[in-house]
Amino acid sequence: MPTPFSPTTRFAAASAPGGLPLLGHAAALLHRPHEFVAGLPAHGDLVRLRLGPLRAYVVCHPELVRRLLADDRTFRPGGPLPDRAREAFGDGLAAFPATAHRHRPPPPALHHGRLPDHAAPMAEGIADATARWRDGDVIDVPAAMCRLSTAVTARCLTAAHERAGSPPPGADRLTSPGNRLRRARQDLREFTRRLTADHRAAGTDRHDLPSTPLAAPDEDGRPPSGAEVHERLAAFLPAGPESTAATLSWAWTLLAANPAVRMRLHTELDTVLDGRPARLEDLPALPLTARIVSETLRLYPPPWILSRTATTDTELGGHPVPAGATLLYSPYLLHRRADLFPRPDRFDPDRWLTTARPAPGARTPFGLGAHRSAGDAFGTATAVLAIATIAAHWTIAPTPGRPVRPTRGPSLAPRPFTATLTRRVR
Known part of the structure; x- marks a missing residue:
């Protein structure tokens, strides 16, 4: 599987199209969540969403996901998804x-x-x-x-x-x-x-x-x-x-x-x-x-979609991310990228016979x-x-x-x- 980036890669940021008044992209995320999220890489590597009053970023590129998860001081586990788990079970492994x-x-x-x-x-x-x-x-x-x-x-x-x-x-x-x-x-x-x-x-x-x-x-x-x-x-x-x-x-x-x-x-x-x-x-x-x-x-x-919260004003892939911003990343999205996994919708256990390893952050x-x-x-x-x-x-x-x-x-x-x-x- 090819590595889809190099040290000189420029990461594109964009806003997702199709937001509705007041609701933004919440309706699409509610009614067809998997298809909607899987289609976001077509718009950019860091895609901005409006979920009602909430502004969020979806991290669509494996290298940016790797950076997101590696820097836990800047991007802490948090946001709407882990907070609900924490309410139920405390600060456990989840x-x-x-x-x-x-x-x-x-x-x-x-x-x-x-x-x-x-x-x-x-x-x-x-x-x-x-x-x-x-x-x-x-x-x-x-x-x-x-x-x-x-x-x-x-x-x-x-x-x-x-x-x-x-x-x-x-x-x-x-x-x-x-x-x-x-x-x-x-x-x-x-x-x-x-x-x-x-x-x-x-x-x-x-x-x-x-x-x-x-x-x-x-x-x-x-x-x-x-x-x-x-x-x-x-x-x-x-x-x-x-x-x-x-x-x-x-x-x-x-x-x-x-x-x-x-x-x-x-x-x-x-x-x-x-x-x-x-x-x-x-x-x-x-x-x-x-x-x-x-x-x-x-x-x-x-767990097909997870979230992090920015603890300070920062950047990701050369694009500004304000303190308190919610960042979402999706293993489902990454695993369905055709540039990472050829014919991604096909069930093919033999794809794992290859000696090439997925790019860092691609399989999560x-x-x-x-x-x-x-x-x-x-x-x-x-x-x-x-x-x-x-x-x-x-x-x-x-x-x-x-x-x-x-x-x-x-x-x-x-x-x-x-x-x-x-x-x-x-």
């Missing part, structure tokens, strides 16, 4: 300032090095979520994938307790299919408080998710407070399962629409797994499965730098294992005649849709 990340690193249990600690709970969570599936069942796919990803997270949260034979108080509420984490903040706070207290009392690293915020001291060696641990876990719990569920749901629709890719996937799974569930150690032998997840994240990045499903999601490795591994385990035994066919549409909002989740399960005969 809305954590980069300076806080630097003083207290993201939980190491969510990174590649500690994924083996979660191998068994991941497999158990996937098995739990699919145990009652029957040939011919019709399922609500996003709901089923949400149950699966929540079961995996819950298993990893409580794995050490279950090995000790004592599930933590509140675990039943966390794994209940009817539970809504966003509507149960008090239950969640109590759950994380009890987990934190139990882990502090044990005084050992249990190699599960709650252990690692406790093991992430700041630069002065101070351990995190109970509130900080809660905020980290509370931010991860809703965001992690929801993002993984959305990725899995979109993957099944893409595989259903691309039978040639699905047949190649089945060949890979039959060869590597030979009928057994996928294990973490299988990941290196499942390259096509991993590319399917990468391509799904390119087409449907779960998990953010960049200090703001990169701490759960990217955990969520990606869960998605690859889930697709491998499920596709080895099941075909998921969305109900014909009902196009799958994304929800409206900052998360690119699909609206509820149904599909028929068919057991595969190898």
Whole structure:
């Protein structure tokens, strides 16, 4: 993939056309948000919008996105999107300032090095979520994938307790299919408080998710407070399962629409797994499965639009940005640029076979730098294992005649849709 800029690149600024009196571009962003945002690079690299009384800038060029996210002192996380997340969950990972990340690193249990600690709970969570599936069942796919990803997270949260034979108080509420984490903040706070207290009392690293915020001291060696641990876990719990569920749901629709890719996937799974569930150690032998997840994240990045706020009068790409300005950037927009990803609307897992890397800032499903999601490795591994385990035994066919549409909002989740399960005969 070519690098679309050089040190001498001149970045163009412009105002988006078509604003309405009073509303500005709010109507377009409300009624056709993805198409509207994806079309903005045609007008400039830094595009000004009017959203009612709010003036905002959409950062459309990958190099400017890289600069935006690299300079967290000038462009802090904030604005209408993170502020809503902060109201719900506190200053957790979903809305954590980069300076806080630097003083207290993201939980190491969510990174590649500690994924083996979660191998068994991941497999158990996937098995739990699919145990009652029957040939011919019709399922609500996003709901089923949400149950699966929540079961995996819950298993990893409580794995050490279950090995000790004592599930933590509140675990039943966390794994209940009817539970809504966003509507149960008090239950969640109590759950994380009890987990934190139990882990502090044990005084050992249990190699599960709650252990690692406790093991992430700041630069002065101070351990995190109970509130900080809660905020980290509370931010991860809703965001992690929801993002993984959305990725899995979109993957099944893409595989259903691309039978040639699905047949190649089945060949890979039959060869590597030979009928057994996928294990973490299988990941290196499942390259096509991993590319399917990468391509799904390119087409449907779960947080599709995010915002920053300028803390002072500044510039971006040589153009003035006033203090207090809202700046929006969109992984969806970047991933749909034809100069960055040829034939961007096509589902093509093999585009990731190329040795050329996307330009810095071009691929941002998990953010960049200090703001990169701490759960990217955990969520990606869960998605690859889930697709491998499920596709080895099941075909998921969305109900014909009902196009799958994304929800409206900052998360690119699909609206509820149904599909028929068919057991595969190898």
